[in-house]
Amino acid sequence: QKEVEQNSGPLSVPEGAIASLNCTYSDRVSQSFFWYRQYSGKSPELIMSIYSNGDKEDGRFTAQLNKASQYVSLLIRDSQPSDSATYLCAVKVNAGNMLTFGGGTRLMVKP
Amino acid sequence: GAVVSQHPSWVICKSGTSVKIECRSLDFQATTMFWYRQFPKQSLMLMATSNEGSKATYEQGVEKDKFLINHASLTLSTLTVTSAHPEDSSFYICSANVPNTEAFFGQGTRLTVV
DSSP, rough: OSSOOOOOOOHHHHHHHEEEEEEEEEEETOOEEEEEEEEESSSSEEEEOOOEEEEEEEETEEEEEEEHHHEEEEEEEOOOOOGGGEEEEEEEESSTTOEOOOOOOEEEEEE | OOOOEEEEEOOOOTTTOOEEEEESSSSSOOOEEEEEHHHHSSSEEEEEETTTTSOEOOOTTTOTEEEEEEEETTTTEEEEEEEGGGGGGGEEEEEOTTTTOEEEEEOOOOEOOO
């Protein structure tokens, strides 16, 4: 079992819809969780970080963390074609350690 | 946020030559930096962890003599691809963590070996 798992997609949603991206992780002691967006040919850029259970909202993005179930999700409201990219879930076990990345989910927002 | 600068952004080299890629943390000190490789339509693959003042830690299957990593200062790590071959053509990305926060990525280097 991979340490961080994501559905590779592609996830296709119409413009204006809510895109829901999910990620599960295997290490129960994981403390920090991140969502990165990566456009083709570019390096990843941070979208959201979340450290405690519950929801965290930032503009059109909402990260949700459930440590008991070991999943973290990213909701994108009012999806735009410019949101089309690969979204990487990353998990860090403790301070200073490296991030473990999921395989990424490719999102396609169709006009 | 913190800035990590990677150079060059792209390079084309002849088979058998060596290529050096630099990764700099511009506004923070990074005792640890990470080097990733990404093939088309695939996810990031961690190659090695670069530790300032000590030897790098390589992931299984990554040849340490082929991918030389030097982390001589708290703001600079370099990756040298030695005797490059076409199969080494890939997108190489570095990252650095500010302690207790997220990782910041360099812009990436597109290496093409002809």
